[in-house]
Amino acid sequence: MHITDILVTGEPIIYGAMVSMALVGLALLFILTYFKKWKWLWSEWLTTVDHKKIGVMYILSALLMLFRGGVDAMMMRVQLAFPDLGFLNSQHYNEIFTTHGTIMIIFMAMPFLIGLMNIIVPLQIGARDFAFPYLNALSFWSFFFGMALFNISFVIGGSPDAGWTSYTPLSGAAMSPGPGQNFYLMGLQLSGIGTLATGINLMVTILKMRAPSMKLFHMPIFTWSTLVTCFIIVFAFPILTVALALLTIDRVFGAQFFTLTGEGLPMMWANLFWMWGHPEVYIVILPAFGIFSEVIATFAKKRLFGYHVMVWSMIVIALLSFLVWVHHFFTMGAGAFVNSVFSVSTMLIAVPTGVKIFNWLATLYKSKIEFTVPMLWSLAFIPSFILGGVTGVMLGMAAADFQFHNSYFLIAHFHYVLIAGTVFACFAGLVFWYPKMFGHKMNERLGKWAFWLFFFGFHVCFFPQYFLGLDGMPRRLFITNVAEWLPLNVISTIGAFGMGLGFIVFVYNVYYSFRYSERETTGDSWNGNGRTLEWATTTPVPYYNFATVPYVDEIDPYIRMKEEGKTTFEEDKVKPIHMPSYTGQPFIMMALLGLASFGLVFEWMYVAVFGLIGAVFMMIRRSFDYDDGYYVPVEEIKRTEKKARGL
Amino acid sequence: MKAKHLRNRWLGLLPLGLILFLSGCGQLEMTVLDPKGPVAQSQYDLIVYSLWFMLGIIVVVFALFAYMLIKYRENRPGRKESDYDPNLHGNTTIEVIWTIIPIIIVVLLSIPTVTTLFDLEKPPEPAAGEEVKEPLVVYATTADWKWFFSYPEQDIETVNYLHIPTDRPIEFRLSSADSMSALWIPALGGQKYNMAGMMTKLYLQADEEGVYDGRNSNFNGEGFAAQTFKVYAENEEEFNTWADEIKNEAPELTADRYDELLAPGMTDVQSYSNTHLDYVKHHTREGMGYVVEKYREQFKEKLHLYEIDKQESFQ
Numbered sequence: 001m002h003i004t005d006i007l008v009t010g011e012p013i014i015y016g017a018m019v020s021m022a023l024v025g026l027a028l029l030f031i032l033t034y035f036k037k038w039k040w041l042w043s044e045w046l047t048t049v050d051h052k053k054i055g056v057m058y059i060l061s062a063l064l065m066l067f068r069g070g071v072d073a074m075m076m077r078v079q080l081a082f083p084d085l086g087f088l089n090s091q092h093y094n095e096i097f098t099t100h101g102t103i104m105i106i107f108m109a110m111p112f113l114i115g116l117m118n119i120i121v122p123l124q125i126g127a128r129d130f131a132f133p134y135l136n137a138l139s140f141w142s143f144f145f146g147m148a149l150f151n152i153s154f155v156i157g158g159s160p161d162a163g164w165t166s167y168t169p170l171s172g173a174a175m176s177p178g179p180g181q182n183f184y185l186m187g188l189q190l191s192g193i194g195t196l197a198t199g200i201n202l203m204v205t206i207l208k209m210r211a212p213s214m215k216l217f218h219m220p221i222f223t224w225s226t227l228v229t230c231f232i233i234v235f236a237f238p239i240l241t242v243a244l245a246l247l248t249i250d251r252v253f254g255a256q257f258f259t260l261t262g263e264g265l266p267m268m269w270a271n272l273f274w275m276w277g278h279p280e281v282y283i284v285i286l287p288a289f290g291i292f293s294e295v296i297a298t299f300a301k302k303r304l305f306g307y308h309v310m311v312w313s314m315i316v317i318a319l320l321s322f323l324v325w326v327h328h329f330f331t332m333g334a335g336a337f338v339n340s341v342f343s344v345s346t347m348l349i350a351v352p353t354g355v356k357i358f359n360w361l362a363t364l365y366k367s368k369i370e371f372t373v374p375m376l377w378s379l380a381f382i383p384s385f386i387l388g389g390v391t392g393v394m395l396g397m398a399a400a401d402f403q404f405h406n407s408y409f410l411i412a413h414f415h416y417v418l419i420a421g422t423v424f425a426c427f428a429g430l431v432f433w434y435p436k437m438f439g440h441k442m443n444e445r446l447g448k449w450a451f452w453l454f455f456f457g458f459h460v461c462f463f464p465q466y467f468l469g470l471d472g473m474p475r476r477l478f479i480t481n482v483a484e485w486l487p488l489n490v491i492s493t494i495g496a497f498g499m500g501l502g503f504i505v506f507v508y509n510v511y512y513s514f515r516y517s518e519r520e521t522t523g524d525s526w527n528g529n530g531r532t533l534e535w536a537t538t539t540p541v542p543y544y545n546f547a548t549v550p551y552v553d554e555i556d557p558y559i560r561m562k563e564e565g566k567t568t569f570e571e572d573k574v575k576p577i578h579m580p581s582y583t584g585q586p587f588i589m590m591a592l593l594g595l596a597s598f599g600l601v602f603e604w605m606y607v608a609v610f611g612l613i614g615a616v617f618m619m620i621r622r623s624f625d626y627d628d629g630y631y632v633p634v635e636e637i638k639r640t641e642k643k644a645r646g647l
Numbered sequence: 648m649k650a651k652h653l654r655n656r657w658l659g660l661l662p663l664g665l666i667l668f669l670s671g672c673g674q675l676e677m678t679v680l681d682p683k684g685p686v687a688q689s690q691y692d693l694i695v696y697s698l699w700f701m702l703g704i705i706v707v708v709f710a711l712f713a714y715m716l717i718k719y720r721e722n723r724p725g726r727k728e729s730d731y732d733p734n735l736h737g738n739t740t741i742e743v744i745w746t747i748i749p750i751i752i753v754v755l756l757s758i759p760t761v762t763t764l765f766d767l768e769k770p771p772e773p774a775a776g777e778e779v780k781e782p783l784v785v786y787a788t789t790a791d792w793k794w795f796f797s798y799p800e801q802d803i804e805t806v807n808y809l810h811i812p813t814d815r816p817i818e819f820r821l822s823s824a825d826s827m828s829a830l831w832i833p834a835l836g837g838q839k840y841n842m843a844g845m846m847t848k849l850y851l852q853a854d855e856e857g858v859y860d861g862r863n864s865n866f867n868g869e870g871f872a873a874q875t876f877k878v879y880a881e882n883e884e885e886f887n888t889w890a891d892e893i894k895n896e897a898p899e900l901t902a903d904r905y906d907e908l909l910a911p912g913m914t915d916v917q918s919y920s921n922t923h924l925d926y927v928k929h930h931t932r933e934g935m936g937y938v939v940e941k942y943r944e945q946f947k948e949k950l951h952l953y954e955i956d957k958q959e960s961f962q
Contacts, residue, residue, distance in 0.1 A: 170826040177947045261936035333847030336764040347753045354749040364715035366732040390701035399763035402837020406864040470677040472833035476866035
């Protein structure tokens with residue numbers, strides 16, 4: 001195949017993207033070479049198994065994807081506000097909404113949250129790393145190469161264009177030939193390995209590696225949300241794995257699972273997809289609930305109201321999340337009885353969710369609210385999420401859903417819950433734990449600017465879309481060809497640019513804070529208001545996390561520790577600490593699997609087989625790897641701790 | 648300090664603003680909220696019924712939220728010692744109350760939802776005192792990116808437009824020749840999917856004469872935006888006249904002509920004096936792969952169907 005056959009050509013926007021990608025790539029190569037950073041990159045980052053560094057890499061990737069998905073969103077909004085401009089044609093628009101949805105869910109929301117979990121969960125439970133640090137690195141690189149594979153699709157081969165739901169028969173080989181849809185399948189499959197492994201890894205970490213005497217019901221609420229999320233991941237992701245594999249076999253090897261010919265069952269895809277897809281929604285919202293709970297308790301300076309109820313409501317939500325998938329296709333004609341069952345189960349989710357909302361409000365009762373940036377994001381979540389939640393209940397009423405389905409009412413609803421829930425939480429969590437990661441806080445003034453721009457932009461963008469839906473505007477429409485729809489679409493686009501502006505201020509704040517923010521001297525960064533163990537460590541967090549692991553037998557243990565003057569460094573109790581060695585194997589193994597996936601995308605079997613053999617070879621090598629890690633000597637621990645604590 | 652104070656006031660105004668906005672938009676004519684038939688009417692009733700609960704929930708939560716923010720902010724002048732209780736962690740009574748109230752709301756929403764769901768599977772019942780009319784059967788079949796409406800009773804077929812009599816239930820038998828799509832006429836009621844190899848039934852009815860917008864609402868590729876049609880709802884007499892006219896004057900839909908029409912692409916409005924149902928039944932297992940097998944090569948081409956200036960208005 002000639003190179004011009006696989007490069008996407010003929011679109012000025014794509015050429016621009018190619019040029020800018022090439023320039024950024026060259027600039028990176030130059031910087032790394034000029035400042036002699038190659039060795040640093042390899043030995044500090046690419047080979048790391050440290051959960052904190054892996055978490056940082058997850059978050060950086062997620063921010064990059066927020067940018068990419070955001071640019072996609074802006075392009076769609078421009079097209080819808082100025083349909084006469086001819087900015088995008090139908091095909092291009094279809095590709096963009098497909099990549100926007102896929103990237104935001106799979107490559108932005110999940111890795112952002114998993115990044116925060118990576119950094120914070122071991123610190124919250126007094127662990128020194130994940131249960132399986134090697135596997136953690138492997139997970140990250142599988143996500144990373146999956147993401148990379150998916151993202152190159154728009155310059156090489158062409159982007160997928162069948163929607164992020166990729167419904168068959170449209171996404172099958174007959175109606176969507178070429179590599180586009182394969183990029184979707186292989187990108188998700190590869191990164192799915194990482195998600196599943198992280199789910200198992202975090203689950204084991206939380207269940208087996210807690211500080212002595214910390215019972216499950218002593219765990220911080222963010223750790224609880226992570227544990228519940230891990231159960232959802234472990235039960236839901238295999239369904240996606242199977243569905244993607246079946247569709248890949250259909251497309252690449254000519255099977256007939258979901259095809260119209262050969263008596264396939266195209267509608268089975270929708271079932272399998274949403275049996276994973278609905279739990280997936282809760283995979284990205286439960287950790288968000290966890291983050292809000294932590295932030296609200298910290299800046300209300302008060303214990304979380306109804307801790308046990310909060311935990312149980314998450315567990316109930318997790319169970320229900322597996323029982324509602326049919327509500328994504330009430331209109332498939334399953335009959336009144338089936339629809340009734342799923343309608344009621346869907347509405348039932350509002351009960352535990354409502355309870356959580358009231359618990360957060362009660363946490364604010366008799367508190368001392370301090371309006372820091374993470375608190376602003378968390379507080380803004382409550383009214384915004386309610387607007388998304390109540391419309392969710394309306395969508396859950398199947399008989400009414402026939403009118404809402406596939407319309408902008410639905411679009412408004414899920415952006416209300418996913419942005420006001422997940423994205424607000426990502427920002428809240430990142431700003432909240434930023435000092436733990438980087439040793440300085442983000443600038444508050446710029447942070448507030450970013451917040452208010454994003455917050456107002458968000459409401460201006462999505463609130464009008466409820467009314468567009470009620471006026472019969474369907475989703476995925478590349479042109480607003482009904483005159484009454486235009487004004488609300490223009491308002492919506494203005495809002496979208498407000499959000500974009502907020503994001504730019506946020507990114508500028510990262511740079512500004514790096515340059516000018518005061519360096520942290522204490523580990524308890526938010527004016528000594530930390531409640532849980534992550535604030536008990538010094539800043540920056542030493543690579544072994546805790547010199548001595550504290551004894552925990554209550555919720556919010558750090559408050560008692562502060563009262564009693566205890567720290568995580570009890571000099572007479574320090575023992576040598578066992579730590580895992582850094583290794584380049586996960587990176588290489590996943591790079592090879594990435595190569596295999598790339599081969600499958602273009603159906604170049606020799607490349608796929610070569611990559612697969614390489615990956616299997618790396619697995620065998622890992623099996624004969626006898627590196628058990630190393631011990632950090634007591635002297636070094638004491639030296640590090642004394643320096644960090646200024647003793 | 649001053650700025651923060653003002654901001655809290657603004658937050659207190661949020662719910663008020665929302666209600667104003669909602670009532671303001673009530674003035675706009677939104678298709679779903681302006682039903683033209685009994686099916687859309689029952690869905691409208693359900694939506695409005697639920698909207699009252701939702702507004703109630705929003706008002707309660709926003710009010711509590713504003714109260715907490717204003718009363719318990721750290722630097723409110725005149726804070727009392729008793730306004731802070733860092734160890735308050737639960738209250739069983741109130742927690743039981745705010746669990747039971749949502750359950751009651753869910754029950755109150757479930758009952759009309761379920762009854763409406765079962766009603767929607769039957770032809771709409773006539774108004775009191777009017778005779779029961781047999782539903783008019785219309786096979787609505789989609790192919791990328793057009794609509795075929797077959798009237799077996801009249802033995803006619805239309806492409807990309809639909810005539811229906813008012814005050815008589817229409818039984819749509821939905822199917823697709825290729826990709827999955829959905830028939831949605833917001834003024835007359837909600838949608839259902841058209842799927843190859845299957846048939847779904849959708850009952851709709853128009854009470855008012857008029858021209859309504861209908862479309863495919865389920866994304867199915869390049870021509871999706873243009874897969875729309877007009878619905879002409881007219882009284883029985885006019886409808887019969889129209890049907891007779893088509894039967895007598897329109898050309899015959901031959902098997903070859905129908906195959907041509909099935910090719911991926913768009914087409915204009917057409918009428919025929921017989922239906923395609925004699926040639927192929929897309930809703931059967933035998934018929935589901937018909938179009939893909941015939942046009943496999945053509946599906947591989949990106950068709951670049953329309954430039955913006957050629958875009959037909961939905962109006």
